[in-house]
Amino acid sequence: xxxxxxxxxxxxxxxxxxxxxxxxxxxxxxxxxxxxxxxxxxxxxxxxxxxxxxxxxxxxxxxxxxxxxxxxxxxxxxxxxxxxxxxxxxxxxxxxxxxxxxxxxxxxxxxxxxxxxxxxxxxxxxxxxxxxxxxxxxxxxxxxxxxxxxxxxxxxxxxxxxxxxxxxxxxxxxxxxxxxxxxxxxxxxxxxxxxxxxxxxxxxxxxxxxxxxxxxxxxxxxxxxxxxxxxxxxxxxxxxxxxxxxxxxxxxxxxxxxxxxxxxxxxxxxxxxxxxxxxxxxxxxxxxxxxxxxxxxxxxxxxxxxxxxxxxxxxxxxxxxxxxxxxxxxxxxxxxx
Amino acid sequence: xxxxxxxxxxxxxxxxxxxxxxxxxxxxxxxxxxxxxxxxxxxxxxxxxxxxxxxxxxxxxxxxxxxxxxxxxxxxxxxxxxxxxxxxxxxxxxxxxxxxxxxxxxxxxxxxxxxxxxxxxxxxxxxxxxxxxxxxxxxxxxxxxxxxxxxxxxxxxxxxxxxxxxxxxxxxxxxxxxxxxxxxxxxxxxxxxxxxxxxxxxxxxxxxxxxxxxxxxxxxxxxxxxxxxxxxxxxxxxxxxxxxxxxxxxxxxxxxxxxxxxxxxxxxxxxxxxxxxxxxxxxxxxxxxxxxxxxxxxxxxxxxxxxxxxxxxxxxxxxxxxxxxxxxxxxxxxxxx
DNA sequence: TTGAAAGCGCTACCAC
DNA sequence: GTGGTAGCGCTTTCAA
Numbered sequence: 029x030x031x032x033x034x035x036x037x038x039x040x041x042x043x044x045x046x047x048x049x050x051x052x053x054x055x056x057x058x059x060x061x062x063x064x065x066x067x068x069x070x071x072x073x074x075x076x077x078x079x080x081x082x083x084x085x086x087x088x089x090x091x092x093x094x095x096x097x098x099x100x101x102x103x104x105x106x107x108x109x110x111x112x113x114x115x116x117x118x119x120x121x122x123x124x125x126x127x128x129x130x131x132x133x134x135x136x137x138x139x140x141x142x143x144x145x146x147x148x149x150x151x152x153x154x155x156x157x158x159x160x161x162x163x164x165x166x167x168x169x170x171x172x173x174x175x176x177x178x179x180x181x182x183x184x185x186x187x188x189x190x191x192x193x194x195x196x197x198x199x200x201x202x203x204x205x206x207x208x209x210x211x212x213x214x215x216x217x218x219x220x221x222x223x224x225x226x227x228x229x230x231x232x233x234x235x236x237x238x239x240x241x242x243x244x245x246x247x248x249x250x251x252x253x254x255x256x257x258x259x260x261x262x263x264x265x266x267x268x269x270x271x272x273x274x275x276x277x278x279x280x281x282x283x284x285x286x287x288x289x290x291x292x293x294x295x296x297x298x299x300x301x302x303x304x305x306x307x308x309x310x311x312x313x314x315x316x317x318x319x320x321x322x323x324x325x326x327x328x329x330x331x332x333x334x335x336x337x338x339x340x341x342x343x344x345x346x347x348x349x350x351x352x353x354x355x356x357x358x359x360x361x362x363x364x365x
Numbered sequence: 366x367x368x369x370x371x372x373x374x375x376x377x378x379x380x381x382x383x384x385x386x387x388x389x390x391x392x393x394x395x396x397x398x399x400x401x402x403x404x405x406x407x408x409x410x411x412x413x414x415x416x417x418x419x420x421x422x423x424x425x426x427x428x429x430x431x432x433x434x435x436x437x438x439x440x441x442x443x444x445x446x447x448x449x450x451x452x453x454x455x456x457x458x459x460x461x462x463x464x465x466x467x468x469x470x471x472x473x474x475x476x477x478x479x480x481x482x483x484x485x486x487x488x489x490x491x492x493x494x495x496x497x498x499x500x501x502x503x504x505x506x507x508x509x510x511x512x513x514x515x516x517x518x519x520x521x522x523x524x525x526x527x528x529x530x531x532x533x534x535x536x537x538x539x540x541x542x543x544x545x546x547x548x549x550x551x552x553x554x555x556x557x558x559x560x561x562x563x564x565x566x567x568x569x570x571x572x573x574x575x576x577x578x579x580x581x582x583x584x585x586x587x588x589x590x591x592x593x594x595x596x597x598x599x600x601x602x603x604x605x606x607x608x609x610x611x612x613x614x615x616x617x618x619x620x621x622x623x624x625x626x627x628x629x630x631x632x633x634x635x636x637x638x639x640x641x642x643x644x645x646x647x648x649x650x651x652x653x654x655x656x657x658x659x660x661x662x663x664x665x666x667x668x669x670x671x672x673x674x675x676x677x678x679x680x681x682x683x684x685x686x687x688x689x690x691x692x693x694x695x696x697x698x699x700x701x702x
Numbered sequence: 703t704t705g706a707a708a709g710c711g712c713t714a715c716c717a718c
Numbered sequence: 719g720t721g722g723t724a725g726c727g728c729t730t731t732c733a734a
Contacts, residue, residue: 033482033508035711046721051713059719078482082428083711085419086726093462093484101448104439111438114465123484125430126463128451145370145415147430147460171370311648372727383705388729398703420727423710705734710727717722 034077043071054079085146093123094337095148097139099156101128104310105326106154109178112330113152113337120338129156131220140164144171150337154179157220174340178333179326181223188336190349192324194224197353198231201276201304201322204355206239208302208363210274213241215248216261216286217278228278228306247272251282258282262289271301274361280305280312280321287315287360302361317359324353371414380408391416422483430460431674432485434476436493438465441647442663443491446515449667450489450674457675459486466493468557477501481508487674491516494557511677515670516663518560525673527686529661531561534690535568538613538641538659541692543576545639545700547611550578552585553598553623554615565615565643584609588619595619599626608638611698617642617649617658624652624697639698654696661690 036050043050045064053060053068054077060068085091094117098106114124125148129136136156143151144167151168153175162182168175175187198215205213215232218225229248236243251257258281265271266289277283283305287297297303297317305312308323332349340346373387380387382401390397390405391414397405422428431454435443451461462485466473473493478501480488487510490502499519505512512524535552542550552569555562566585573580588594595618602608603626614620620642624634634640634654642649645660669686677683 037711047712048714048721049719055713061719064719078478080423080483080711082419082422082483084713086417086423087712089726091419101451102441102444107439107444110463111465114438114463118464123462123464123479125460126447126451127455127460128448141415142460146417146419311651314648314651314653316651316653374727384728385705385730386703392729396703401703417727421729424728424730426710708731715724718720
């Protein structure tokens, strides 16, 4: 057990050269005789040498590890984003340390602090919903650790970001509802302090305004986008007898729960109320009726985030990317045949 | 940018003590005067000192990082397992490096080799479907890096493992089908060289045998558990006019696809053929009809795996854990009212 | 109870 | 082109 691995000095001894020479040879430095280089490389291979990344990291101050922080690990959106990041950085020889904040500020802070201790060369993150104080991220930047934000932005300079175009997504979805003949369209937005809810509400309002419809008081509802809150919302509308002819939900979990309540109570979807969700969860297509939603291409977002990270590690300037979303139209919003 | 962080020697200088003393004080060694300890700790806090994990790792040969290898990152089962692992090791102060093999042997080998270079103190893994040569894992063990397998086992000694009880799961599911009155029950098993398919087939056969039913040639079908293969399977049965009254699928993706084909072709579920899947994917309940399946509690599996890992890192003996599954009965298999 | 010093494995500077 | 050596930040003998 615990057999020691070969080091450059093992190789150096065998070949009667210095460790410097071995190091240079292995790193493709020009300052080694071709003949020596060959012998070193060959011997290294023979001895099964592999560089110790820890030692390299300590010496150079740079690891080959990137950190990624997501609010929730078991949400399709984040899983896809992780997969996207992985697909890019893996080829570049990096590892991925993943941590989830559970949407808690305190946990996020601890994670960032832990990563800040030289463990990673960069951090890709979607901020926790709870977070309003960004100094932990600020510290990272000050330490020279580049950050790439995705999904949720932070009001902080000096970092790259890649997000879906929430405004455009909500705008298109609302337009679609209008085209289906809906006039009284409600919007269910997220509660937490996250930039995207605002962008979506703006998109909704803009589309309504462009259609010459005034969004009245009470048309926009603010709550967590959980199934529980979605259910409660539907019950509330039912109780008030105030059913709109269209609703744009800022999340599919809430939309799904509301749909169930409506159906149970004889409110037909989409005939009575057309519904569009957000995120395009994998199960949307299996709902009854299948739920229209806005696809955000999280895998692509992850890939772009990773590319920006690689770029930042190379010393590139921060950059902001906004990706288009796509409205997936299914039964739940199709009033017109 | 890139402000240097405080080191123990910074603290040592300020306090006019040696780095040894600082190190001891910070690590709670008994060999420091209480008064000195206090001053050191206080100064460390004041200077915002945080130990450099890289340096510690190089010195001690131990990181505070655990590696986790999954075949696919965007499968609910593995995502839940990851979440389970994370929930345990995080509290113990460990980080998680995650890598996915894509079910490819070559990629898995590279990942393991990369992790083997001292980056992690242990590896939690579910083997790639393609893998039949386990020497890369063998190397890890030889290096003293403990391994905990989950989901899929390896014919290798010296490692811990935690798996669901596939035999019992398949047995119960088959019993359930029998109780619904099914007699001609087919089994669709996975193709790849993975232990669990065998266990499931055995469970199926045992239940059939216990019911005094002979599993005839052609009743067990072997294929990848993908939607495409599931669809092809259903079409094949349809073409032969050989529809059984029950099918136990070893995966929900194949089951779902087959169900769609059956429904399109007028074969009623569960009246004509009762169907049970495996894994209990999150969307099972939304299918038409909702799909019965076997829940494997991947989150718990992840937690157990993490506990075994922590145990192994402490030098504990390897241990094998088998967790019960639970049959979730939905419409797709309910012939009896 | 404390300090000096070695050394984990590697890179890079300086000298030859 | 090559070797010697310092040192990254830390832990841990060994002496005092």
